[in-house]
Structure formats: structure tokens, C-alpha cells
Amino acid sequence: MQLLPQHDQEINHQNEDEEWSSQEELDNPPVKKRKKRNARPIIVQTTSDVYFQYQNMPAKSSNAEFPYAPLTAKETRETLDRAPKKRYVPREAHRRRYLQWKAELFLLDRSLMFTGAGSKLAAINDFATELSEECTTMTIDAFNPSITLREILTEIQKLDDKFDNSDSLEDMTKSVIDRYNNDKTERLVIVIHNIDSITLRAKKTLDSLKHVLGSSKISVIASIDHLAAPILFPAQDSAVGLNWVWHDLTTLEPYYVEMSHKATSVLQGAVNTTNGIVPTVSGAKHVLASVPDRARRLFIAIAKQQIEAQTNTQQSDGTPQYASPRHVLVQMAKQDFIATSEDAFDAGLAEFRDHGLLSSSSIAPKGTEGSGPEQYIWIPLDLRSLRKTVEGT
Numbered sequence: 001m002q003l004l005p006q007h008d009q010e011i012n013h014q015n016e017d018e019e020w021s022s023q024e025e026l027d028n029p030p031v032k033k034r035k036k037r038n039a040r041p042i043i044v045q046t047t048s049d050v051y052f053q054y055q056n057m058p059a060k061s062s063n064a065e066f067p068y069a070p071l072t073a074k075e076t077r078e079t080l081d082r083a084p085k086k087r088y089v090p091r092e093a094h095r096r097r098y099l100q101w102k103a104e105l106f107l108l109d110r111s112l113m114f115t116g117a118g119s120k121l122a123a124i125n126d127f128a129t130e131l132s133e134e135c136t137t138m139t140i141d142a143f144n145p146s147i148t149l150r151e152i153l154t155e156i157q158k159l160d161d162k163f164d165n166s167d168s169l170e171d172m173t174k175s176v177i178d179r180y181n182n183d184k185t186e187r188l189v190i191v192i193h194n195i196d197s198i199t200l201r202a203k204k205t206l207d208s209l210k211h212v213l214g215s216s217k218i219s220v221i222a223s224i225d226h227l228a229a230p231i232l233f234p235a236q237d238s239a240v241g242l243n244w245v246w247h248d249l250t251t252l253e254p255y256y257v258e259m260s261h262k263a264t265s266v267l268q269g270a271v272n273t274t275n276g277i278v279p280t281v282s283g284a285k286h287v288l289a290s291v292p293d294r295a296r297r298l299f300i301a302i303a304k305q306q307i308e309a310q311t312n313t314q315q316s317d318g319t320p321q322y323a324s325p326r327h328v329l330v331q332m333a334k335q336d337f338i339a340t341s342e343d344a345f346d347a348g349l350a351e352f353r354d355h356g357l358l359s360s361s362s363i364a365p366k367g368t369e370g371s372g373p374e375q376y377i378w379i380p381l382d383l384r385s386l387r388k389t390v391e392g393t
Contacts, residue, residue, distance in 0.1 A: 097247075105219050118250055138189070180215035281381075298338045298339060319364065
């Protein structure tokens with residue numbers, strides 16, 4: 001019983017302390033530190049968002065010049081000849097599979113798609129040569145940058161001697177499809193090297209080509225090298241009647257023929273370039289798409305005049321024969337209402353000079369007698385690349 005008063009006394013002391021401390025807290029309230037929480041973003045990027053954001057990022061380029069002069073075509077061939085020879089997969093290993101490929105092509109009515117490391121050109125051509133003894137075959141080198149869908153349809157129509165180049169692309173496509181969906185038509189085997197080439201990769205072109213190749217009397221043998229090509233050519237493309245059978249045709253052989261067109265363009269374009277920059281067709285098209293309209297028209301006018309004067313693709317040291325005098329180009333620009341003065345002419349060409357798409361020299365071409373100091377201007381691209389650049393503009 002005596003413990004109760006002591007307990008009450010302790011409670012009273014405790015209450016007094018609480019009242020005192022509460023009065024201090026009122027005068028000087030303590031600052032409470034809040035725990036930091038990881039702020040969660042409201043919008044979270046998905047995997048597809050990150051992919052498209054990465055695709056839209058500008059490509060990083062360097063202005064550093066290559067310290068060595070570009071090789072000529074002769075020096076390139078000599079260097080390749082001195083390079084150590086690699087071991088290739090023997091052709092006999094592929095010939096053992098000819099019977100299987102024929103069964104898939106004719107008995108199962110499938111289309112053959114070959115992939116693998118190394119050039120497959122020679123191996124497929126050997127198989128096509130053997131097939132030519134049994135049926136009509138046609139080979140298309142799609143790695144050639146000048147190949148188009150119209151040229152492919154034209155070659156197919158020439159097999160029947162029913163060819164009219166004046167027809168539209170849609171009419172030609174319909175004519176070929178109707179012809180080779182007829183049961184009375186003989187079977188045609190079409191061999192397409194690098195069907196995944198950039199010239200045939202456009203959606204409209206690829207869709208039209210697939211509909212042609214899906215005809216019942218056309219058998220297809222194709223090869224690819226692009227890593228994303230399986231997306232363009234699924235195993236079962238029932239919408240167009242194509243059923244691909246994929247085969248590994250690794251040869252480890254160099255891509256001499258496939259790269260010959262690009263190598264020729266680079267080697268020929270490397271002569272007399274500006275600031276050591278080697279121009280390309282894709283680079284020229286990107287520049288044309290980004291410059292003002294008058295600058296683009298001026299470049300196209302110079303390109304068309306050069307195409308008329310450039311009778312061959314061989315380049316020589318010094319100023320080329322097809323280079324145009326500056327005063328002639330200025331006069332042409334004034335007549336076409338592209339540039340009203342010489343300052344406007346120079347301003348229109350400034351962007352192309354910076355990207356190495358325009359070269360100039362004060363030395364007259366060989367065999368040309370200048371009446372005085374003159375500047376000669378030309379585009380450092382070979383004839384085929386120059387035509388490809390202005391195509392469709």
C-alpha cells in the first residue's frame with residue numbers, strides 16, 4: 001500500500017517534465033529529418049521506346065583525316081594478291097547436297113535461301129549450272145547497286161519475247177504473275193544473289209518482287225548476308241506463296257565480286273577529292289536532302305551536265321576532262337534562275353565543298369587551252385554513282 005503514493009509521485013514528476021519539455025518544443029520546435037525516398041518516375045520507358053530513341057540518335061562522325069593517301073585500283077589488287085590465303089570450304093562438300101536441294105525445290109515446291117559466312121556466289125552458280133540442263137534458269141546479281149525491279153521484270157519478260165518497256169511497273173508485275181501462274185507455262189528457276197541488297201529492300205519493291213517470285217511456275221534460289229534479313233523473309237510467307245527452306249552455305253570465300261562495284265566507286269571517287277574525303281552515293285543523297293532547294297537544284301544541274309560530258313568512268317591524275325569552267329556554270333545557273341549572282345553561286349556550293357562532294361582546280365584539263373586564269377569544277381564521283389545520286393531527284 002505504501003508503494004502507491006511513491007508511484008503516483010513518480011507519475012507526477014514525469015508529467016511535470018513532459019509539460020516543461022512540451023513548452024520548450026513550442027518555443028523551439030525540433031526539425032525532423034525525413035528519410036529520402038527514391039522518387040519513381042511517372043513515365044517509364046519500355047524496351048521499344050529505348051530502341052526507337054536509339055535509332056533516332058544522330059550518328060557520330062569524325063573530322064579526322066586519314067593519314068594515308070587512298071590506294072589506286074592497281075595497288076589494291078597487288079595488296080590483295082600479297083595477302084595470306086585462307087582455307088575455304090571445299091566445293092565438293094556442297095555438291096553432295098544437290099540431290100536434297102533439288103527435291104526441296106521441285107518435289108516439295110519450296111524456295112531455297114542460303115546463308116552463312118563467305119561469298120556464296122560461286123557455289124550457287126555451280127548448282128544453277130547443273131539445274132540449267134533440266135529447266136530454264138535466270139541469274140540476278142542483286143548486289144549490283146544499279147539493279148532495279150523494272151530490270152528484273154524486263155529480263156523475265158524477255159524470256160518469252162513479250163517485252164514492252166513502255167508499260168508501267170504495275171502492268172509489268174501483273175503480266176509476269178499472270179504468265180507464270182498458268183499451268184501451261186514452263187517452270188523457271190530464278191537465282192538471286194544477295195536478295196537482301198539495299199536496292200531491293202524498300203517495302204514497295206520487296207512486296208512486288210515477292211508476289212512475282214510466289215508464282216506457281218517460278219522456283220527461287222536466293223542468298224542473304226544481312227543479319228536482319230530473316231525479318232524480311234520469314235520461313236512461311238503464305239501471303240505471297242513463298243515457303244523458304246534455309247540452308248547454311250558457309251564457304252569462307254572473299255566477297256570479291258559482290259564488293260567490286262562498291263570498291264570501284266570508292267577508288268574512282270578517291271581521286272581528286274576535297275580534304276581527303278571520299279564521297280559516296282548515300283552521303284551525297286543525305287546532303288541533298290538537307291540543303292536548301294536552290295543549292296540542291298544547282299548541284300543537280302552540275303551533275304547532269306557532268307553526266308553528259310563524262311563519256312567513260314576512267315579517272316586520270318589532275319583535272320578530269322569533264323570538269324566545267326566556273327564561268328560556264330555561273331552562266332548556266334543564271335539562265336535557269338538558280339543563282340542570280342556569283343556570290344549566290346558560291347554560297348549554294350559551300351555545303352557540298354565542305355562534304356567533299358565538289359572539287360575544283362585552277363589547272364586546265366589535259367588538251368584544253370585556257371584563255372586565262374580559270375577555275376574548273378567537277379563532282380568527284382564516277383558515272384554510275386553520279387547517275388544513282390541524281391536518280392529520282
